[in-house]
Amino acid sequence: MSEWTMLTxxxxxxxxxxxxxxxxxxxxxxxLGETSMMRLGGxxxxxxxxxxxxxxxxxxxxxxxxxxxxxxxxLDQIEAQLHDHRQANVRVTVHGxxxxxxxxxxxxxxxxxxxxxxxxxxxxxxxxxxPLYLLQIEGVxxxxxxxxxxxxxxxxxxxxQFSVDEIETLLx
Amino acid sequence: MAVLEILKHPDVRLQQVAEPVERFDAALHRxxxxxxxxxxxxxxxxxIAAPQVGEVIQxxxxxxxxxxxxxxxxxxxxxxxxxxxxWKGHEVGREGCLSVPDFTGNxxxxxxxxxxxxxxxxxxxxxxxxxxEARAVQHELDHLEGMLFxxxxxxxxSDLFARKVFQKKAKNRG
Numbered sequence: 001m002s003e004w005t006m007l008t009x010x011x012x013x014x015x016x017x018x019x020x021x022x023x024x025x026x027x028x029x030x031x032l033g034e035t036s037m038m039r040l041g042g043x044x045x046x047x048x049x050x051x052x053x054x055x056x057x058x059x060x061x062x063x064x065x066x067x068x069x070x071x072x073x074x075l076d077q078i079e080a081q082l083h084d085h086r087q088a089n090v091r092v093t094v095h096g097x098x099x100x101x102x103x104x105x106x107x108x109x110x111x112x113x114x115x116x117x118x119x120x121x122x123x124x125x126x127x128x129x130x131p132l133y134l135l136q137i138e139g140v141x142x143x144x145x146x147x148x149x150x151x152x153x154x155x156x157x158x159x160x161q162f163s164v165d166e167i168e169t170l171l172x
Numbered sequence: 173m174a175v176l177e178i179l180k181h182p183d184v185r186l187q188q189v190a191e192p193v194e195r196f197d198a199a200l201h202r203x204x205x206x207x208x209x210x211x212x213x214x215x216x217x218x219x220i221a222a223p224q225v226g227e228v229i230q231x232x233x234x235x236x237x238x239x240x241x242x243x244x245x246x247x248x249x250x251x252x253x254x255x256x257x258x259w260k261g262h263e264v265g266r267e268g269c270l271s272v273p274d275f276t277g278n279x280x281x282x283x284x285x286x287x288x289x290x291x292x293x294x295x296x297x298x299x300x301x302x303x304x305e306a307r308a309v310q311h312e313l314d315h316l317e318g319m320l321f322x323x324x325x326x327x328x329x330s331d332l333f334a335r336k337v338f339q340k341k342a343k344n345r346g
Contacts (some may be wrong), residue, residue: 083274114275121329136329145346169266169276170243170304172219172234172311 004033005050007058008071011071013044016134020065021046028061030051033082038120041124064113088118088138088167090145094151096160098124098131106162113148115141129147173204176211181272181320190223190230190316193252196294200231204250208233217270219308221315224271230254234311236305243304254289254313256282265307267321277325281307285317308337 009021018037025032051057055075057139066073092115094106103122110117110158119138126132141148149164156162181187192329193200211233212219216240222231235248261283268276285306287299294311303310 085274085276087268087276119328138328156201167266168304169268170307170311171215171217171268171270172221172308 003051004077004078005055006078007048007050008074009046009066011044013039013042014069017044017071018046018067020069021062024061024065025050025052028058030058033080035094036056044055049078053096067078086118087169088140090141090148090166091165092137092148092162094135094162096133098126098133102133102137102160106152107154109138109151110139110148113141113143113151115139115143115148125126173209176210178210178214178224178270179226181257181322181345185226185228186223186315186320187273187318188228189318190228192230193210194340195274196292201292203227204231204233207260214270219312220270221312225314230316234305234312235310236308244302245305246299246301251287251289251309253292254287254309256285256310256313257288258286263324265288269321272320272322277321278328279321279324280326281310285309
């Protein structure tokens with residue numbers, strides 16, 4: 001087992017999942033690294049970097065809480081690369097009527113432009129009969145925001161609204 | 173001149189409220205030189221505050237004039253006993269800090285400020301600032317109040333519609 005692992009848990013959203021899972025990890029002596037936990041639709045998803053003892057022991061320790069909350073879990077060995085954040089220099093926001101393929105179209109343009117995605121989140125808002133899709137992406141890209149803007153405009157339908165903004169980080 | 177040690181969060185000295193500067197003497201000028209050398213020795217900071225090196229006095233240096241992308245600015249500024257006397261507008265921007273390595277976050281700052289401060293000779297000056305320079309000054313002045321940008325973080329995921337409407341419309345025409 002490598003020093004760090006990535007634990008992924010997914011299940012129906014319920015109160016107390018985070019507290020229950022992290023209590024078990026604490027009891028097992030696991031150190032948490034960077035994590036991402038959020039509600040997606042009616043589900044709760046957790047991704048946690050862990051540094052702890054034996055992989056089998058962690059899975060066994062979590063089995064009770066996983067059963068209680070009906071969580072599916074998965075553990076992968078990873079390289080941690082902590083203290084080495086890349087700073088995003090561009091933010092892309094897209095919103096429009098929900099339709100199949102929007103994320104694929106947008107990210108294809110961005111990938112062709114050399115953008116490396118650091119953070120992407122999307123939401124389905126609006127109503128069931130008129131769903132609205134919202135997409136926020138931050139990444140690192142050598143192309144200018146203006147160049148990405150032009151590439152997106154050329155590739156996307158007119159009814160898709162978007163903006164591309166440079167992120168300028170102030171260091172003080 | 174010397175490069176001074178930068179205090180890192182959670183050093184409690186970064187939480188202290190800075191004392192006013194009363195003597196504008198040679199010792200102060202030597203400290204200003206050291207503080208500037210410390211700023212320049214780091215990873216491209218546009219500002220530094222005296223408390224970041226453990227000198228808990230009301231003194232900051234701000235200089236955005238050498239940034240790759242130019243912004244309106246007043247050049248290299250040594251701001252002593254600074255006070256913001258007017259604020260206008262607000263906007264979200266990304267900030268990092270020499271005292272909080274390897275982390276950046278979104279912070280809401282005033283778009284425009286009127287700042288009053290003394291220079292190294294003790295003369296009172298007044299500046300009208302906007303945008304990135306105003307942000308840099310607000311970031312540094314927080315250090316004089318014992319605050320870090322961490323105390324003002326807002327979500328990275330909540331600013332989808334935070335921009336001005338006219339800007340958004342202009343961009344959508346892309």
